[in-house]
Amino acid sequence: MTIHSQNEALMCKVFPSSLGPVTMRWFNSLEMDSIDSYKQLTQAFGSRFITNSRAPLPLSSLLSLFMCEGETLKAYSDRYWEMYNDMDGNYDDITISTFKSGLPTEYGLRKSLTGKPVISVRQLIDRIDKYKRVEEDQLQRKGKE
Incomplete structure (x- = not known):
């Protein structure tokens, strides 16, 4: 997908294929036309699922x-x-x-x-x-x- 990273429409269309059931429900609940760019989509995703990210453990x-x-x-x-x-x-x-x-x-x-x-x-x-x-x-x- 790296070679298509400038094609935001394609990136938005492919994004759902990487989601599991919980995140897919979130994605499907987004209001129509509420996302205008791939950057906005990834920010919305990050805001919603920030608690699922883990900080790396120290050595x-x-x-x-x-x-x-x-x-x-x-x-x-x-x-x-x-x-x-x-x-x-x-x-x-x-x-x-x-x-x-x-x-x-x-x-x-x-x-x-x-x-x-x-x-x-x-x-x-x-x-x-x-x-x-x-x-x-x-x-x-x-x-x-």
Whole structure:
């Protein structure tokens, strides 16, 4: 759509195709001829749905995360990546170290990350996935006993 950004009529026509049910109801409730430009449409949209926008979390949010007693690796990593995804910026080194430091000292994954460090978030996710599979297998075995 970038090449058509100067065509306001087209932008206004395409805009509704990006809306979900709630925003579509809002869009359909606009009074006929109440919007004169794409800029005015985006301003009206922003004014109506400003509460749905989130400010990015600061990097320090990751520093406060740790795995709770009795929490599964899956639950901890889900919380961690949810918070990570709400941040702006690229902090791979800090991401890796804060995830590791949030694990209990005796935890196998923490020992693995200390003994054989990862150098990218992708590698960290791969290592977490391996440990999650082991944890899930152990939980399934316990459930069958």
